[in-house]
Amino acid sequence: MTARAQKPLRRGQEHKRSDILDAARELFVESGADRVSMDAVAARAGVSKRTVYDYYGDKRRLLLDVIEDAGQAALDRVQAVIERHLPDGIDDPAELELALRTFAVELGIAQFGSSNYIAAARLIAENESVLPELEDHPLDDAHAEALARRFAHLAERGLLDMDDPRLAADHFSALTTLRVLNEPMRRRADADRVRSLMLDGTRVFLRAYARPSGVSR
Secondary structure, rough: OOOOOOOHHHHHHHHHHHHHHHHHHHHHHHOOOOHHHHHHHHHHHHHOOHHHHHOOOOOOHHHHHHHHHHHHHEEEEEEEEHHOOOOOOOOOOHHHHHHHHHHHHHHHHHHHHHHHHHHHEEEEEHHHHHOOHHHOHHHHHHHHHHHHHHHHHHOOOOOOOOHHHHHHHHHHHHHHHHHHOOHHHHHHHHHHHHHHHHHHHHHHHHHHOOOOOOOOO
């Protein structure tokens, strides 16, 4: 990320920092960052405007921290879903299919039911042009890299057939979460619709990458 020259921010209680980030995220999503004042953030967080400035310096820094915080929270959730549904012990194609389907459904519900994921996606789309720090940000690739690592492990166990796990992860995302993200908001909020799209994409992914039982590379 690009280094930012600014005064050091005061170290304070974590709950107060969290309150400010939550308030700013809600307001930025509701009204757009350019329409939100630091006074409004302070009022929503229940702190003084001076406190907001002491913690974050200015609105631009606050906006970037909101996006990074929401993105990290969304990534933590994705990694937890990966660990829960695609564990190391999967050892046959039928088990893989069930695990990947279950994973896809929970991933879709977790992401599109998450205020952090929706906030990060929306705020990035709206503010990329004014926040060059978002270009090539580590969080850009973190979701795909986490999934690619798990796909590589499954390929090593002979369950997936791929030469490039990262490309496979990108294909999985394009077939599942990106399809949901491109849905109108009202349909994206429908859990049954999310489930249907995630399962449909998973079926296509497995046709392309699943190795039939008993077939070695």
